[in-house]
Amino acid sequence: MRPKIPAGIGLAALGLLAGCSSIPPGAERGPDGTMAYNVLIEASEPGATIKANGEDIGKTPVTLKIFGDADGTFHDFGSYFYIIEAFPLQTNQFYQVRQFRTGHLLTPEDYIPRHIFFDMNHPQPSYPPPAAYYYYGSPYPYWGPEFYVGPRFYFGPRYHRHW
Numbered sequence: 001m002r003p004k005i006p007a008g009i010g011l012a013a014l015g016l017l018a019g020c021s022s023i024p025p026g027a028e029r030g031p032d033g034t035m036a037y038n039v040l041i042e043a044s045e046p047g048a049t050i051k052a053n054g055e056d057i058g059k060t061p062v063t064l065k066i067f068g069d070a071d072g073t074f075h076d077f078g079s080y081f082y083i084i085e086a087f088p089l090q091t092n093q094f095y096q097v098r099q100f101r102t103g104h105l106l107t108p109e110d111y112i113p114r115h116i117f118f119d120m121n122h123p124q125p126s127y128p129p130p131a132a133y134y135y136y137g138s139p140y141p142y143w144g145p146e147f148y149v150g151p152r153f154y155f156g157p158r159y160h161r162h163w
């Protein structure tokens with residue numbers, strides 16, 4: 001008599017194998033299962049100093065190698081943001097910064113851009129450039145922080161407010 005494997009265990013094993021993602025062949029491997037992405041950084045005036053996470057990268061135009069996840073997003077190496085700064089060359093230019101979310105502690109994560117351009121002659125907006133969110137098939141984007149839209153379901157004991 002042969003022992004039979006329950007269908008649930010077989011489906012669970014299949015789900016685990018199907019959920020694994022790997023790095024494409026020929027891609028440069030990085031730490032913690034990441035892969036390398038090359039990002040071209042330019043400024044309106046060549047020669048601006050670029051820093052990534054506080055480390056001096058060089059002068060523009062420069063190519064920055066970022067290690068990210070295989071799906072093209074920033075990898076969580078322990079910080080909430082990946083920060084790229086551009087420092088002005090002249091006194092009438094402006095300091096510029098770009099922040100990208102890394103997905104640390106279940107926060108959203110951003111895709112790694114292929115090209116970053118800093119316009120040193122205009123001040124940076126007082127707010128960081130947000131991502132556009134589309135809710136429920138709306139043709140209009142919402143520019144701002146994410147919020148929850150939809151029905152809310154509560155489980156457990158009922159909570160009553162007494163006014």
